[in-house]
Amino acid sequence: MWNEIKLNISSSLVFYKEFILFLLFVCVIILLVVEKLSLAIPLIFLIIILSIFILNLIGFRRRKEIDEIKNTISSIRQNKYQSSDEIILSKNLVGLEDEIKKMFEKAEGDIQYLERLQKMRSQFLANVSHELRTPIFAIQGFLETLLNGAINDPKVNKHFLEKANHHTISLSNLLNDLIDISMIESGEMRMSYRYFEINSFIDSIVDEFNQMAEEKNIKLIFNPAKDGLQVFGDKEKLRQVFNNLLQNAIKYTDEGSVEIILEEEKKFVNVLIKDTGIGIPEEDLNRIFERFYRVDKARSRAVGGTGLGLAIVKHIIEAHNSKILVQSQLGEGSQFSFKLKK
Numbered sequence: 001m002w003n004e005i006k007l008n009i010s011s012s013l014v015f016y017k018e019f020i021l022f023l024l025f026v027c028v029i030i031l032l033v034v035e036k037l038s039l040a041i042p043l044i045f046l047i048i049i050l051s052i053f054i055l056n057l058i059g060f061r062r063r064k065e066i067d068e069i070k071n072t073i074s075s076i077r078q079n080k081y082q083s084s085d086e087i088i089l090s091k092n093l094v095g096l097e098d099e100i101k102k103m104f105e106k107a108e109g110d111i112q113y114l115e116r117l118q119k120m121r122s123q124f125l126a127n128v129s130h131e132l133r134t135p136i137f138a139i140q141g142f143l144e145t146l147l148n149g150a151i152n153d154p155k156v157n158k159h160f161l162e163k164a165n166h167h168t169i170s171l172s173n174l175l176n177d178l179i180d181i182s183m184i185e186s187g188e189m190r191m192s193y194r195y196f197e198i199n200s201f202i203d204s205i206v207d208e209f210n211q212m213a214e215e216k217n218i219k220l221i222f223n224p225a226k227d228g229l230q231v232f233g234d235k236e237k238l239r240q241v242f243n244n245l246l247q248n249a250i251k252y253t254d255e256g257s258v259e260i261i262l263e264e265e266k267k268f269v270n271v272l273i274k275d276t277g278i279g280i281p282e283e284d285l286n287r288i289f290e291r292f293y294r295v296d297k298a299r300s301r302a303v304g305g306t307g308l309g310l311a312i313v314k315h316i317i318e319a320h321n322s323k324i325l326v327q328s329q330l331g332e333g334s335q336f337s338f339k340l341k342k
């Protein structure tokens, strides 16, 4: 009992200066008003007893509140709550309850984010190893067959060498894409923005893809913008964007055409790359920009894809403060578009 009272009083004594001042003030008033000392002293004594009683009450409530807060925090630390709704403090601590709930939700959010990140990292590592294994095993297989005698068979030796060579090219493309992705994600990708003439820039890219389109009997069409139109961007990084988008458009189109359209707007140039290819199912549309995501893994791998192209495209376009958009109809074709500053 006494210990309890001592604890209560000591925890209420954070306001002891104010309390002593108040007590002195009351004593002085009593001494001034009550002239008789014999009456004043018991009155002061009574006031002091009353004060101790009040201090005890205040201290008791304070301790109860602090204990409540302490228990709540320790329950959070011990993961006793599943959701913030389970955190309930007494009525006079509503403001604090709100803050603790917000803190709890933020910590939950941060933990989930870190877990997601960790999962993505392990998934990325698993994907990288898997993608590296495919060409390395193939190269190993062809070389072993050649060493085991096929090198002397003129019917197959060149063919096997070409196959091995093809896989070393895939391997080197994959490594380049991985280097790009890691540079972008670690913030090391240096951008160098300037104005450049867009028509001649796209002409030079189209020239490089003409042969690939011809081989597949696909028409590659470029609708240029007005002569001399300039856009603002990193030319080399944008070349990578066009290369990836055109490569995809041709790769995933069996017949028809691939078209590059430039639409001039007030402050921007809207770039559209449109194909009449296999299209992308609606449920995959918002996933194709993820690293290693391929709609049809078998088909994509058969045409030499690892699913990194669009992830790189997205990063580069976002670095230009723009956004890559896609529309697609399964079996009819796809259209990728983004805006560049004029």
Ligand SMILES: Nc1ncnc2c1ncn2[C@@H]1O[C@H](COP(=O)(O)OP(=O)(O)OP(=O)(O)O)[C@@H](O)[C@H]1O
Pocket: 177, 244, 248, 249, 250, 252, 253, 275, 277, 278, 279, 280, 288, 293, 294, 295, 296, 300, 301, 304, 305, 306, 307, 308, 309, 310, 311, 334
């Ligand atoms: N124009 C398109 N038409 C149909 N499907 C497409 C088109 N562009 C992309 N896709 C789908 O989106 C997936 C992701 O494309 P992305 O360019 O990232 O990877 P990839 O072409 O498979 O491989 P990489 O570009 O790394 O060589 C592709 O695997 C394909 O399924």
Ligand SMILES: [Mg+2]
Pocket: 244, 247, 248, 305, 307, 309, 310
């Ligand atoms: Mg691609």
